[in-house]
Amino acid sequence: MAGGRSARLGGRPKAGLRQGGRTLVELTLDAVREAAGVVVVGPAELAVPAGVLRAREDPPFSGPAAGIAAGLRALGALPEAPWTLVLACDMPGVARAVPLLLEGARSVPGTDGHISVPPDGRRQPLAALYRTEALRAAYAGQDPADRSVFSFVRHLGLHDVTVAEDATADVDTWDDVRRHHLT
Template sequence: MSTPSFHAVILAGGRSARLGGHPKAALRHEGRTLVELTAEAVREAAGVVVVGPPELVLPEGVLRTREDPPFAGPAAGIAAGLRALEALPAAAWTMTLACDMPGVQAAVARLREAARAQPGAAGFLAVSPDGRRQPLAALYRSEVLRGACAGRDLTGRSVFSVVGDLPLGDVTVPGDATADVDTWDDVRRHHLT
């Protein structure tokens, strides 16, 4: 079965308040930044856009945009990413990823497998073994995600407030696949610098 085409929206524009404003996307694991690791996880995407600040160094070939206003939240970030991807040829699926999950590559693989197995689905959310659903490690049918975001003011909105009513399947992923970095304890636990 062929691999469906997909785009990826990587969110990297938060305030990192619990890290004293130190940008999560610039944290490093074995010499590579978290935004680089996240972009590498979706290297097979037809197009990748990072929603984040202009000073963030991005891998070659990755688009950049910013939500308006900056720091308007993850739902607004996804909408900004979708607008930037309109410049590229359409893809059947759109993956959304937060840049602060060092092990997300395992989730990417499982989500893509689910799309191959159920090509008519609206989308899939990564779910940790303890049952926590993660809309920022998810794969949505592109037209479904665009429809959920269209014509709405998403400033300050959570992703679940936008996609929570969609008929999304759950895909269980390894526990570390969606473990995120929010605090300095998380930085140490993930061996980041």
């Protein structure tokens, strides 16, 4: 997920912010390099590597739920995988959540997914691993524009996966940019 207006950053795209010489979208793509297929949902001008699918929420800037729907449509061009990992690129430490989510899928079978939960207890639906079939069913026949992700996934049987605070700490403000040492 790499869309959004970045309004609190004066419109500067979060995906292009850098940490250690790498953009946030590059760091997020590194976290999923073993995936069978990857789609970046965001503006067309955002650079992505060859082989990465592109999508845009419809209408543009209609929120992360619409972004997930667009990503699911784009992934429809590939053979269906049993799991869909959803990551927001404005979480510089999200790569630390990925192995824990994958371990959740191995160790706690029979769920609709695994969702990151940092120490504050707030479930993070944009750092989660969903059973593809369950995620598609949750979105089926519904307009996701300007709705919350939780309005789609709240009825899924999700297993909470404890992650470090910095795994889901996101970048919304210039204070966040400084705290994460971004440029």
